Amino acid sequence: MxxxxxxxxxxxxxxxxxxxxxxxxxxxxxxxxxxxxxxxxxxxxxxxxxxxxxxxxxxxxxxxxxxxxxxxxADPRLIPPAGEERFHALRWHALGHGVLDAVVTRLMETRRKPELQDPAVIAKQEDKVAGALSFAETRLGGGAPLVGARFGLADIALAIALEYLDMRYAHDWRGRHPALARWLAAVTDRPCLKETRAPS
Ligand SMILES: N[C@@H](CCC(=O)N[C@@H](CS)C(=O)NCC(=O)O)C(=O)O
CATH class of the missing domain: 3.40.30.10 (Glutaredoxin)
Structure with a gap:
């Protein structure tokens, strides 16, 4: 494969x-x-x-x-097979994936020649990111894992979205979302995240 x-x-x-x-x-x-x-x-x-x-x-x-x-x-299953937990995990995935889409769209706009950039496009994507972070901040529960008893898709999707912010849309999201900042700090050394980080 x-x-x-x-x-x-x-x-x-x-x-x-x-x-x-x-x-x-x-x-x-x-x-x-x-x-x-x-x-x-x-x-x-x-x-x-x-x-x-x-x-x-x-x-x-x-x-x-x-x-x-x-x-x-193969096991372990990282997506709950059924029920509420499954939809919660898939929603975390959709949220993280949506943040990536917004950051990529924003990045593409900022890479255009200054005279061709549309500030409204950039602002719209930044609003999406801010909304997603506010949503996440209030739904973290007790910390990782986000869903069920095992670190899974939900955690991977959120952690990668937050780290991508630091890479491509660096701003003080931690100041506005302290619970999210603590959550990321607690999972960031997990080998699946450490070993897939983009080279600097
Ligand atoms: N929805 C796709 C997005 C993939 C995507 O946009 N990948 C970018 C790289 S970050 C790409 O291949 N861009 C090339 C292009 O759009 O032509 C996925 O989740 O796999």
Whole structure:
């Protein structure tokens, strides 16, 4: 099984952390989606990473689909199988994933020539991030794990979203969300997070 992606993509990191936490053997193929001579356009018609190439030659994308597939491969289960816990875990995933989308959209806008940037686009994405953090701050409960008794998808998705803020939209979110800051500090040394962090 091969995972294609870059070391800086937070979507790829989410899948890598999930693979690490589950202990699933795989080969990481570092490849930028924009490389016209690379494999990504052939493996994913959307031209995005991550892409998972299975042993039988089938490919899977995007990151939520890959994660769902991987969870069924082996124990421990990182997504609760049913009931309220399942929907809470999937909602944490959606929240973390949405923060990534907002930060990426904001980043792309800030990378345009100054005269082409639209401050309204940037403000709209920053509002989404602020709303997501406020939502998370009030729903942390007693700390990690966020759902059930085991560190799982919910924790991976939230931790990676918060660390991506520090990487691509650095601002004082900790001052406004102290419970979230404490929660991240308590999980940040987990091996699945430490070993998938983007090189500085
Ligand atoms: N929804 C996708 C998002 C993947 C994505 O946007 N990946 C970026 C890298 S961070 C990419 O491949 N961008 C290239 C492009 O959009 O052409 C997922 O969760 O896998």
């Amino acid at each position: 091969k995972l294609y992606g870059t070391l800086t993509s937070p979507y790829v990191r989410k899948v890598r952390a999930f693979l690490h936490e589950k202990g699933i053997a795989h080969e990481l193929v570092i490849e930028a989606p924009a490389d016209p001579a690379g494999n990504i356009p052939r493996l994913n018609p959307l031209g995005k990473v991550p892409v998972l190439l299975r042993g039988d030659g089938e490919t899977l994308f995007d990151s939520p689909v890959i994660i769902d597939y991987l969870d069924g491969l």
